[in-house]
Amino acid sequence: xxxxxxxxxxxxxxxxxxxxxxxxxxxxxxxxxxxxxxxxxxxxxxxxxxxxxxxxxxxxxxxxxxxxxxxxxxxxxxxxxxxxxxxxxxxxxxxxxxxxxxxxxxxxxxxxxxxxxxxxxxxxxxxxxxxxxxxxxxxxxxxxxxxxxxxxxxxxxxxxxxxxxxxxxxxxxxxxxxxxxxxxxxxxxxxxxxxxxxxxxxxxxxxxxxxxxxxxxxxxxxxxxxxxxxxxxxxxxxxxxxx
Amino acid sequence: xxxxxxxxxxxxxxxxxxxxxxxxxxxxxxxxxxxxxxxxxxxxxxxxxxxxxxxxxxxxxxxxxxxxxxxxxxxxxxxxxxxxxxxxxxxxxxxxxxxxxxxxxxxxxxxxxxxxxxxxxxxxxxxxxxxxxxxxxxxxxxxxxxxxxxxxxxxxxxxxxxxxxxxxxxxxxxxxxxxxxxxxxxxxxxxxxxxxxxxxxxxxxxxxxxxxxxxxxxxxxxxxxxxxxxxxxxxxxxxxxxx
DNA sequence: CGTATTATTGACCACTCTCAAAAAACGTGG
DNA sequence: CCACGTTTTTTGAGAGTGGTCAATAATACG
Numbered sequence: 001x002x003x004x005x006x007x008x009x010x011x012x013x014x015x016x017x018x019x020x021x022x023x024x025x026x027x028x029x030x031x032x033x034x035x036x037x038x039x040x041x042x043x044x045x046x047x048x049x050x051x052x053x054x055x056x057x058x059x060x061x062x063x064x065x066x067x068x069x070x071x072x073x074x075x076x077x078x079x080x081x082x083x084x085x086x087x088x089x090x091x092x093x094x095x096x097x098x099x100x101x102x103x104x105x106x107x108x109x110x111x112x113x114x115x116x117x118x119x120x121x122x123x124x125x126x127x128x129x130x131x132x133x134x135x136x137x138x139x140x141x142x143x144x145x146x147x148x149x150x151x152x153x154x155x156x157x158x159x160x161x162x163x164x165x166x167x168x169x170x171x172x173x174x175x176x177x178x179x180x181x182x183x184x185x186x187x188x189x190x191x192x193x194x195x196x197x198x199x200x201x202x203x204x205x206x207x208x209x210x211x212x213x214x215x216x217x218x219x220x221x222x223x224x225x226x227x228x229x230x231x232x233x234x235x236x237x238x239x240x241x242x243x
Numbered sequence: 244x245x246x247x248x249x250x251x252x253x254x255x256x257x258x259x260x261x262x263x264x265x266x267x268x269x270x271x272x273x274x275x276x277x278x279x280x281x282x283x284x285x286x287x288x289x290x291x292x293x294x295x296x297x298x299x300x301x302x303x304x305x306x307x308x309x310x311x312x313x314x315x316x317x318x319x320x321x322x323x324x325x326x327x328x329x330x331x332x333x334x335x336x337x338x339x340x341x342x343x344x345x346x347x348x349x350x351x352x353x354x355x356x357x358x359x360x361x362x363x364x365x366x367x368x369x370x371x372x373x374x375x376x377x378x379x380x381x382x383x384x385x386x387x388x389x390x391x392x393x394x395x396x397x398x399x400x401x402x403x404x405x406x407x408x409x410x411x412x413x414x415x416x417x418x419x420x421x422x423x424x425x426x427x428x429x430x431x432x433x434x435x436x437x438x439x440x441x442x443x444x445x446x447x448x449x450x451x452x453x454x455x456x457x458x459x460x461x462x463x464x465x466x467x468x469x470x471x472x473x474x475x476x477x478x479x480x481x482x483x484x485x486x
Numbered sequence: 487c488g489t490a491t492t493a494t495t496g497a498c499c500a501c502t503c504t505c506a507a508a509a510a511a512c513g514t515g516g
Numbered sequence: 517c518c519a520c521g522t523t524t525t526t527t528g529a530g531a532g533t534g535g536t537c538a539a540t541a542a543t544a545c546g
Contacts, residue, residue: 079398081399081404081484101388107395131377137380145343149350152320152332156332158398160330194524198402198403200402201402203503204524205504205527206503225510225525243325435493436493446536448536449533450493452494467542
């Protein structure tokens with residue numbers, strides 16, 4: 001199956017006619033803060049797509065035709081070595097963008113971890129819009145700077161943290177992004193142990209052992225393989241920071 | 244000694260009066276492709292500074308007041324854990340920028356590895372100019388995307404490459420940046436073994452041992468601690484890519 | 487030239503990986 | 517709904533890459 005990237009677009013807006021009615025992202029939305037007129041222009045160029053878990057959205061090296069934003073679901077980005085070793089560079093969730101690239105080719109592969117809804121912005125049309133809507137360009141720059149900051153944190157993790165610190169960082173970070181607002185302590189993990197390992201620069205065995213160890217220490221509960229309940233976040237954060 | 248970041252600015256232009264006459268960066272320059280009028284406006288807000296090797300330009304967490312571009316010298320960016328473990332996230336050379344940050348604080352510490360000449364753009368004034376010179380904002384976005392791409396490559400290196408592959412990647416990458424154009428095979432290393440180790444997620448002993456091993460295999464020569472001569476770049480690149 | 491710093495080399499060890507097997511979870515069809 | 521096969525996760529034993537500690541060598545600097 002070819003990647004989604006080159007597939008035909010779906011409808012450009014909901015039947016309701018309300019632009020972005022399908023997307024209640026609030027201030028995380030791509031279009032947040034734009035005038036209704038600018039939103040209309042943005043909606044005019046975007047296409048929406050729903051993809052099932054496991055779909056490859058595009059591959060590293062493919063011509064970078066589109067910028068994507070996630071309205072529901074979860075996506076992982078990764079790079080491969082020739083012998084199959086894999087590094088996942090980011091787990092993305094609603095409100096996140098991906099697909100920005102210089103010189104033509106995507107720098108990584110993007111794959112849906114769960115059933116996912118996407119907004120697709122054709123790069124060619126978006127570039128024209130960016131000239132007309134400076135606010136949009138500012139937003140894109142801000143998002144990219146944020147991504148870069150996250151990448152630098154991840155470099156610190158990959159280069160200098162122990163397995164325990166890596167897993168603790170991962171759980172604390174995921175809680176912060178997915179649960180902090182909602183106030184719950186149970187994290188749903190849309191990714192497999194293999195994904196977590198390839199994100200943290202570990203093996204699945206080490207990830208599993210470390211989680212079991214955290215459970216035995218009373219820091220977390222593991223109701224099933226795809227749920228983690230944070231029992232002692234303070235200690236977890238202390239471990240994450242090397243304390 | 245306080246970081247340079249808050250120090251008073253030097254002269255805004257050379258005595259010659261020619262804007263950016265001190266900076267023959269060609270197409271790598273921040274101002275490349277701008278109209279003379281735009282260059283003038285840019286020069287009007289920048290300050291230049293020369294710093295000696297070892298100078299801390301700013302620290303992680305300091306209020307992010309400035310954006311810097313390097314016109315000569317070399318700079319390293321790094322993040323620290325509370326117990327002193329360090330990850331160098333980038334080595335920067337003439338033409339590179341640093342200091343971009345969201346929400347107020349710098350995300351990393353910046354330190355000159357060699358005597359270095361900098362252009363300093365006060366963030367407040369630069370933000371105003373960005374609104375007026377869209378080309379400049381595009382350039383900044385492009386540079387940030389490039390940084391992000393480099394960061395993703397480095398994540399793959401840190402998470403999934405062996406010590407040999409890491410050191411080979413480092414040498415091949417540095418050659419590409421510093422020597423490819425000039426056509427020389429000798430790389431000057433402005434950074435210490437400790438810096439290289441903290442960039443690659445290794446110890447100085449492993450870096451040293453790996454370099455010695457490359458020397459014994461005839462891949463490089465090591466005339467002195469701060470010079471590497473690439474003798475077999477093809478093999479080095481093959482090792483770097485895990486082949 | 488002497489001292490301090492940095493780099494190299496060596497011996498040993500531990501954290502994490504590899505290989506292997508058991509257990510659990512999942513999906514499918516009867 | 518349950519039996520079956522497949523996949524994923526967990527657990528165990530052993531090994532290896534790279535780290536730690538220590539000593540020596542080389543270099544930089546006053």
